[in-house]
Amino acid sequence: MSETPYFVHPAALAESEQIGAGTRIWAFAHVMKGARLGRDCNVGDHAFLESGAVVGDRVTIKNQVLIWDGVTIEDDVFVGPAAVFTNDLAPRSPRNPAAVARYAQGNWLVRTRVEQGASIGANATIVCGVTIGRAALVAAGAVVTRDVPAHALVAGVPARVVGWVSAAGTRLVFDERQQTTCPETGNRYELRDDRLHPLAP
């Protein structure tokens, strides 16, 4: 009997044929057929990946996370416990007579992207249609309704920018010119027009 190069807990359901080597899927999690899940990922208990979900490499998907068709998670992302994505801005029961026509049209799905190295805090809600930028950090319990700039820390309902973080997650402190040096990499950045811009070394 051939072994898969990834681990599936005996109480989990892993139906996808696109699961990368080194990935671990824990108890009561469900990865549907047609979900794409990269290498060296960790999928916690009770998490759910729907057909059409796309997840990169080295992603941590904590317990109870819900990832739907239309959601793309790039490499190195952290999705915190009980964080929830969506893919419909005006959901109705598809068998509701008033909504049958809308779902028959088939254009209800709205996409979401989480870029490389970002983190989504526990119990956050991501309203579809947004991009969460590289290395951004969504605070626990936040409700994201707009794009999140790269390296931004956002919090609240709706989520607003309250600070900036390094790729490792350290809070960035700016000087009087709105410039900062990343404590881990030594890279320099300038905060301008509500975006973090790299500075020439």
Added chain:
Amino acid sequence: MSETPYFVHPAALAESEQIGAGTRIWAFAHVMKGARLGRDCNVGDHAFLESGAVVGDRVTIKNQVLIWDGVTIEDDVFVGPAAVFTNDLAPRSPRNPAAVARYAQGNWLVRTRVEQGASIGANATIVCGVTIGRAALVAAGAVVTRDVPAHALVAGVPARVVGWVSAAGTRLVFDERQQTTCPETGNRYELRDDRLHPLAP
């Protein structure tokens, strides 16, 4: 062996004897004995219906939804992923010595109703004792603490009315007399006293 007229995933628990034809119950969901679940419903993975929960026909209950005794969901409702109901306004552990008397009295349960065709967004919290009106739409991540009028769109913590929607979920736009025509049905409405009133054709 007789087949049930509804579908239960092999990893789900469906203990109720009141499940309607055409209903589907997915993996790791649990419908307790004494829960009522209508026809043509869809119950997502990891959802939970407690004894005493009442759910109508054509209802969509997405993954991880929690529906307790005292909660009534009418026909055609959409309950979004990880949406949570409650049925106790001052919960304590029932075996907490300070709370044993309260739970022995047995009058702690507070009821909640979601009327026909309403939708509850992802990860919303419904504090018990409220009625969510027909065709209302609760935004993702909202915390509902008061009644929601029919056709209202509510958002935030606590949830407040931020707009109005048609039965199909389309945002309604009002003219200078605060009147509108539903884009799907042609029905006319007037916004008056913070309620949507039908107008004679």
Added chain:
Amino acid sequence: MSETPYFVHPAALAESEQIGAGTRIWAFAHVMKGARLGRDCNVGDHAFLESGAVVGDRVTIKNQVLIWDGVTIEDDVFVGPAAVFTNDLAPRSPRNPAAVARYAQGNWLVRTRVEQGASIGANATIVCGVTIGRAALVAAGAVVTRDVPAHALVAGVPARVVGWVSAAGTRLVFDERQQTTCPETGNRYELRDDRLHPLAP
């Protein structure tokens, strides 16, 4: 075959050797090896206790609650449905190259304590590093980011003190001297410096 003095639903996973007598663990819940769970507790469907979690006696852990290493729950606490704890203030995927060094240092874990008889409402989020005081009540949907005083009722995002409750959960009403008598015990309290102080009988 020896029986355990606690109940585990056939669809649950109870791997800990430290589970107290009279405790019940329901379907699809998972209590990991190394979690401590006291006597006469109730653990709802789809709840999760990680290795290192510590839970006292007579605690009610409702469905889908997530309790991690670093979280201590004292006796008589109620943790409402889908309430989520955390244990990392700047989470990154541990296999994210930018974060490997931080997790290798091993000092990322931040502890949280819930004191005797407190309650946490449905779908609340507890950001790590806080203490929730005795008999406090965290409202449904709140995001706790600071310590919660004993007997305080906190609500919102972030959670703020909006009232005070008795050990049984009754809202306390203060006289013009900011004093009150607990309706259940007859104990008297004074509200001073944003804390509830016992008064001599």
